[in-house]
Structure formats: structure tokens, C-alpha cells
Amino acid sequence: MTANSINGRHVYYAILAGANEVIQNKSELDRINVFPVPDGDTGANLTSTMKAVMENLRLENEVDLVLSSAADGALMGARGNSGLIFAQLIYGWYMEVKSKETLTQDELIHSLQGALKRLYGVMLNPVEGTILTVVREWIHSLEKHKDKAATILEYAERTLSDSGVALKKTTEMLEQLRKSNVVDAGAKGFYHFLEGIKRYIEHGEAGIERISVIPTEAHPRSAEAHETLGEFRYCCETLLTRREKGKDKGMNVEEIREIAARYGDSLVIAGGEDKLRVHLHTNSPEPMFDALSHVGQLDAIKVDDMKIQVDIRNHRKYPFAIVTDTIADLPQSFIDEHQISVIPLQLEIGGVVHLDRVTVSVGHFYELNKTLKDQPQSSLPAIKNVENLLMFLSDYYEAILVLSVSDKLSGTYGMIKGLEPVVEKRGRKIEVLNTLKNSGAQGLMVKKAVDMAKEGRSFEEVVEIMRAMRDRVKILVSVDTVKYLERSGRVSRSVGKVAKVIGLKPLMTLDREGHGKAYGGKLTFNAVMKKLVKSVSADIEKYGLEEYVIVHAACLDRAMELARIFEELTGKPPEFIAEISPVVGATAGEGATAIAYLQEKAGW
Incomplete structure (x- = not known):
């Protein structure tokens, strides 16, 4: 690799080396994650982003083809604030070097300056003291040292040093970082990426992994400053x-x-x-x-x-x-x-x-x-x-x-x-x-x-x-209409048509193996409730009752009534009353009400 000619192979291995270095420092990045939210996942998000880039990265001779593959992977797999910023930097760089097979040093700097301008252009409120600061200072350093370094390794070392100075300054640039006495996690992730590139320049392609192994480290409990x-x-x-x-x-x-x-x-x-x-x-x-x-x-x-x-x-x-x-x-x-x-x-x-x-x-x-x-x-x-x-x-x-x-x-x-x-x-x-x-x-x-x-x-x-x-938990569901069962294909059109005409209100349950199945039905809500209560009461008498819950599909009044009935019968209130999820409700439909109960003994 020479200082005045960069091809696709160089970019490919530089990205791999940088991504590997980020992944190897995942736990540290999670630990110091304070801004914008102390959710401890900057390392995980950058790791996910790096993996997506590495998995999509193609080894080509042309710079633009390598960056195209990296940009596609980044856009599909980027996660988190810093991951998205990283993805936009790669995408912006690709847009700046379209149709270029190689880059001179001046073209490299100019294209990265263009990528930085694109990056700031899509930010709603760019915040300094983050990954943005270190990216900007690194690109500025590339211009600053372009005629001063004797070798490309020295060039990489000088720009990495400047990036490290910018990284240390992030601690004083944001209140959350200052209180926790840490640098910004996203900025540190980018610094590690640059470390990986420098290591590639120094040692070449040997030992650079195609997909890095993610290290495991249990996190210590975070400092109080992280808790908001x-x-x-x-x-x-x-x-x-x-x-x-x-x-x-x-x-x-x-x-x-x-x-x-x-x-x-x-x-x-x-x-x-x-x-x-x-x-x-x-x-x-x-x-x-x-x-x-x-x-x-x-x-x-x-x-x-x-x-x-x-x-x-x-x-x-x-x-x-x-x-x-x-x-x-x-x-x-x-x-x-x-x-x-x-x-x-x-x-x-x-x-x-x-x-x-x-x-x-x-x-x-x-x-x-x-x-x-x-x-x-x-x-x-x-x-x-x-x-x-x-x-x-x-x-x-x-x-x-x-x-x-x-x-x-x-x-x-x-x-x-x-x-x-x-x-x-x-x-x-x-x-x-x-x-x-x-x-x-x-x-x-x-x-x-x-x-x-x-x-x-x-x-x-x-x-x-x-x-x-599992052998002690059962559920019985009162479905208010077959309309949604028919629409979903759970019952045939012919059966659904007849059921709707007569106003049938089905009871549904799960068998021991977890299959859904019909449990009969009645023509009125009161009648179907009586059947539900009778069936559950029989199980309680035979197997005992430990506890139960009530769930409903947009019919809290019915759920409350069912809870009242079973509290009178058992002397126990439900552990909770909750709403049925949209995925289940798409088939059960509005008005569905259910009791799920844990028997003291197994039995079906």
C-alpha cells in the first residue's frame, strides 16, 4: 500500500480490520455508554453494525464496488445512534467515490470531506462531544498531515493520535460524560475502528478475520450517574x-x-x-x-x-x-x-x-x-x-x-x-x-x-x-362472533355463514399438546358464559385451583363481570386482567373473553 494509491483491496481489508477492532471492544463500549441514553448497548449496536458490514463486504479491486457492498450492509444492519452515524459515513463516502477504481491521497481526503458534509446534512440536531466530533477531527487531521508524514504508517499514527486527543475532549463536552468521567462510547468505537486500520497498515492482511468472534464479559453494575x-x-x-x-x-x-x-x-x-x-x-x-x-x-x-x-x-x-x-x-x-x-x-x-x-x-x-x-x-x-x-x-x-x-x-x-x-x-x-x-x-x-x-x-x-x-394450565375462550374466524380461514365459509345467521358464539380452548380446538358454543352471550363457568368449575372441583387470570379483546366490562363471577365462586380475585394481543385478536375478534387457570393437580 502506497501513500498515493488506494485500491479496493486496501479499503476492503481496512474496513475488516477496523470492524474487528470495534467488535473486540464491545464490552468496554457497553460499559461506558452514557449518552444519549445510558442503556448499555452502544457496543452491542456497533457490533451488530460491524457484523452487517462484514457479512456483506465484497473483495473487489475497485474502491467504489467495495464501498457499495459496505454501504448496503451498513444500511441494512445498522443499529443505534452511533451505528446509524457510521452507516451514513460509509454511504456518504461511497456516494463521493462512485465510478472510482482507485483513490489518490487528495481524492481520499476530498471524498471523506464530502461524506462528512453529507453526514451533518442529515442530522436533526448534531451534537458535539460524540462520534461526530472524532470523525470530523480525524478527517481534518488527514488534511493537516498529508504532506508531513514520511510513510503511510506514520500518517496513520499521526491522525490516530489527533483522533485520540479529540476523543479525550468528549468527556468535558457533555454533562453526562463529565459526571460519569467517561469518553463518549460511540466516539470510542470509531477510535477503535481507526486503531484497526492502523494495525492493518502496520502488519498487513495476515490475521484479519472475515467474521470476528464476539468476546463475552459480564458487566459490573454501572455507576449512579448512568441510572437516568x-x-x-x-x-x-x-x-x-x-x-x-x-x-x-x-x-x-x-x-x-x-x-x-x-x-x-x-x-x-x-x-x-x-x-x-x-x-x-x-x-x-x-x-x-x-x-x-x-x-x-x-x-x-x-x-x-x-x-x-x-x-x-x-x-x-x-x-x-x-x-x-x-x-x-x-x-x-x-x-x-x-x-x-x-x-x-x-x-x-x-x-x-x-x-x-x-x-x-x-x-x-x-x-x-x-x-x-x-x-x-x-x-x-x-x-x-x-x-x-x-x-x-x-x-x-x-x-x-x-x-x-x-x-x-x-x-x-x-x-x-x-x-x-x-x-x-x-x-x-x-x-x-x-x-x-x-x-x-x-x-x-x-x-x-x-x-x-x-x-x-x-x-x-x-x-x-x-x-x-404445562399440564396444569388451561384456557377457555368465549368468542363473540365467527366473523374473524371465518375471515382467517379457521372455519369454512359455509360453516361461518350458518354460524353468523344463527348468531353462534363459539368457545375455544387449547388441547394438551397446544393445538387450538373448538369447545362448543351457544347462541347468546349469557348462555356461553354459563357453559364456560360450568366447564371451569368442573375442573376446579376435580383438580383444585391455584390461581387464574382474565383476558379480553376490547371488552373490559365483560372481563370484569367474568372476574366477579369467579371471585364469588372461588373466593379468589384474578391475578390480573389483561388485553388480548392484536396477533391473537385478529382471529378472535373484539368481544372475546377468556379465563386461564392453574390447577393444583395435573389433569385433562
Whole structure:
């Protein structure tokens, strides 16, 4: 490699070396993560971004082809504030060197200056004392030392030294950093990237890994200065794709800025007219994503709950993590109190993909569902999002318990189960348990796992008890209309037509293996409630009752009445009353009411 000629091979190995160095310092970056939110995931986000770049990176002789592959990977896989800034820097650099096979030193500097200008151009409120500061000072240093260094290694060392000075200054530039006496984590990540490049220049291609192994290190409890969440709860990202290329002027960045100003802060945009990666912190993911859906096609949606992340990082309540999916019906207050990580399934409504309970709320969904002609289509959680969650939890817990919806109802269990080796390779324990349940029954099992964690039971003991508990948990659901069962194909049109004419109100349940099945039906709500009460009462008399929960689909009055009936019968109030998720409600429909109960003895 010479100081005046840079080709695609040089850029390829420089990016690989830099990315490897960032990944090797993941734990340190997580530990010092304070700004903009102390959620302890800057290292994880940059690692995810680096992995996406490395996996997509192609070895070519031409600089523009290598950067094109790196930019595509970054846009698809970038996570977090710093990850998006990094992605935009790479994308902007690619846009500046289009059609260039090699770069002279002056062309390198000029193209990076152009990339920096593009980067600042898409920021809503650029904040100094962050990765931006170190990127800017590094590029300035490239110009400053271009005629002073005798060799390219000396050139790299001088610019790295200047970048290190800029990094140290970040501590005094932001109050959060000063209080914690740390440098900015994103800025430190970029500095490590530059260290990797310098190491490549010094030692060549030997030893540079194609995909780096992520080191494992349990985090110490963070300093008190890390413990404040900030104004916004959710870290949101999506890939926006232009709907009709050639028929418009491309996606409007100013419109995205307006949406960001309306709903949150920490806006970072990476990409161009046809494809944009958007990052934003907000308390209102549903209306925010709805507004973005009018700008372009939403894809690769990610919403992280920073409140749960901060709580887990600083105030872990239990020795093992408890994870479930959004099909488990639980009150949000219970989820927050007990630091439960919830994986959202996806739900496509009218051509727009939503995250269950997150970008489509329960209340809004049931109003929307009344007008839909086509059945909303549910799909598995995004595997990359699940993997990133498990990686985050494995940084803070020695063991992870995942309580999944029945494998007979969704492929979610199988998908998460397939990620067990990812956690185990990091020296952590993980049990992905097929609950054989859904809805309130699954939520009840999550509640019991929390109870045992509070009692101080060991991870292994809880897993064993939860496996056996599946034979003691049942659910009975009163469905108000067959309209949605018919629309979903769960009942045939001919049967549905007759049922609607006579006003049949079905009862549904799950069998021992977790299959959904009909449990009869009646012509009036009162009649079906009597049948439900009679059936559950028979089980209670035969097997005993430990506890129960009530869930409903936008019919709190019915749920309260059912709770009153069973409290009179058993002398026990329900453990909680919760709303049925949109994914389940798409088939059950508004008006569905259910009781899930834990028997004292197993029996069917």
C-alpha cells in the first residue's frame, strides 16, 4: 500500500480490520455508554453494525464496488445512534467515490470531506462531544498531515493520535460524560475502528478475520450517574424504501425531520433517495411509524425498550432473565415492574408491517380490525432483533429463560430455539421452553416464573417446575362472533355463514399438546358464559385451583363481570386482567373473553 494509491483491496481489508477492532471492544463500549441514553448497548449496536458490514463486504479491486457492498450492509444492519452515524459515513463516502477504481491521497481526503458534509446534512440536531466530533477531527487531521508524514504508517499514527486527543475532549463536552468521567462510547468505537486500520497498515492482511468472534464479559453494575433514562423510552429504527422509483423525486428527508421533531429526538438518517435507514427516540412509536409509512415502505423495524434496558443494566431484580413474546397477555405494569423482555411478533395490516403491541396498539387495532376486509397476516419476530436481544441479556445474566407461545400455533418457538447456541457459545445458560399455551395461559406461566424468581429459586429448578406446570394450565375462550374466524380461514365459509345467521358464539380452548380446538358454543352471550363457568368449575372441583387470570379483546366490562363471577365462586380475585394481543385478536375478534387457570393437580 502506497501513500498515493488506494485500491479496493486496501479499503476492503481496512474496513475488516477496523470492524474487528470495534467488535473486540464491545464490552468496554457497553460499559461506558452514557449518552444519549445510558442503556448499555452502544457496543452491542456497533457490533451488530460491524457484523452487517462484514457479512456483506465484497473483495473487489475497485474502491467504489467495495464501498457499495459496505454501504448496503451498513444500511441494512445498522443499529443505534452511533451505528446509524457510521452507516451514513460509509454511504456518504461511497456516494463521493462512485465510478472510482482507485483513490489518490487528495481524492481520499476530498471524498471523506464530502461524506462528512453529507453526514451533518442529515442530522436533526448534531451534537458535539460524540462520534461526530472524532470523525470530523480525524478527517481534518488527514488534511493537516498529508504532506508531513514520511510513510503511510506514520500518517496513520499521526491522525490516530489527533483522533485520540479529540476523543479525550468528549468527556468535558457533555454533562453526562463529565459526571460519569467517561469518553463518549460511540466516539470510542470509531477510535477503535481507526486503531484497526492502523494495525492493518502496520502488519498487513495476515490475521484479519472475515467474521470476528464476539468476546463475552459480564458487566459490573454501572455507576449512579448512568441510572437516568431521559425523556424518551423507545429507540426506534426502520429501513425506508422508495415505493416507485422514477415516478417521484425520492423520499423527502425534510418530511422525516418534521416527523422526528413532532415525536422525539436523536434522529439519525443514513442513505439516499431510494433507501434510508432512520433512527429516532420517542415515547410514541405507533403514530411515529404511521407517519413514516407515508414517506416510504417500512422494513426491518426495530423498537428497543430503553427503560427495560436501563433497569436491567443498573437494577437487575432476578439472577436470570425472563423473556416471552407478545402473544403472552400481561399487564404492561407487570412487565415493567419485573423487567420482562418481550419479543414482538409481526403483523401485516393493509400492506404495512407492524410490531405486535408496539407499533400497533391494542386499542387502535380493534377499531381498525372492524373495517378490514383482508385478514391481517402474522409472522415471526425478526430473527436479527431476537438475536440482538439475547446477546444483550447474555451480557448481564448468567442464564435466560424464554417462555414461548405454543409451537402448534406459531413458529416463534422453533426460531428462538435455533438461537440457543449463540448464547451458549458465550458461556451462558438458556432454556427456550415451549409453553404449549397462548394468550392468558402463556401470560400466567410467565407470572409463575416471576413468582419463583422472587422466591430465590434457581434457574434449573424454575425450568423443571415450568415444564411440569404445562399440564396444569388451561384456557377457555368465549368468542363473540365467527366473523374473524371465518375471515382467517379457521372455519369454512359455509360453516361461518350458518354460524353468523344463527348468531353462534363459539368457545375455544387449547388441547394438551397446544393445538387450538373448538369447545362448543351457544347462541347468546349469557348462555356461553354459563357453559364456560360450568366447564371451569368442573375442573376446579376435580383438580383444585391455584390461581387464574382474565383476558379480553376490547371488552373490559365483560372481563370484569367474568372476574366477579369467579371471585364469588372461588373466593379468589384474578391475578390480573389483561388485553388480548392484536396477533391473537385478529382471529378472535373484539368481544372475546377468556379465563386461564392453574390447577393444583395435573389433569385433562
